[in-house]
Amino acid sequence: MSQLTPLIAGNWKMNGNKSLISEFTQVFNSQAIDGIDVLICPPSVYIESLSQQVINNNSVINVGAQNVSEQMSGAFTGEISVDMLNEVNATFVIVGHSERRAIFGETPELVAEKYKMALDNNITPILCSGETDQEREDDKTFDVIATDIDAVVNLTGIESFKNGVIAYEPVWAIGTGKSATPEQAQAVHHFIRSHLAKYDAEVAQGVRILYGGSVNEKNAAELFKQNDINGALVGGASLVSDKFMTICQNAQSSL
Ligand code: PGA
16 A cells, blocks of 8 residues: 555445444544544435534544435436535545446446536545456456546546545455455556556546455455555445454554
């Protein structure tokens, strides 16, 4: 892990409840961990509760959302706007998670619009990108990732990665228990940084690149030893406070 502050982000997906939020904010109190950024992205109905519990328990947890609309407001049933996220004190948002791309048909262009909408409204976007099994077999991993990054660059410029985060999440590793090896992940993270450097070397050096896909309390330490891995986006293991804490402590020890 390089000198960038590690970010350990939990993506609860459609899981969790208010009591889990209380547990996390108590476990991650102000003494719990320092030197890294900890983030939880619960289902959107719980964001306000998380924000409130963070204050009540003097917790170090940052609050994020799993998705945001590319529209400001209006007749978009079921969607959530950046103003709403700001009002409940969400400071991060995941955009383009592979489940959103695969199940909800989000395209690289739409994800880029969401990325821009978040950034323009002072919410840090976490751009997810990764290849399927088939794409890896067809040697298309780098193409898939370059397409997702270029969609953002084309819409809003390379500078937009100064205040954003990227998460490499191979689809074949998500929820499967089969994480990428540290070497496999590092190779893709290195590609991402080199690709950004073609536009702007300084921006490329400054962007945090998280790895996601079956990260757990056993494999995290090895992943964090890699040069271009600046943290993790954690699904399943982010629902269990002691596992998530161990992952955070591993990130802290890697500093
Ligand atoms: P997982 O999910 O850790 O359960 O594989 C990661 C993600 O989808 O962000």
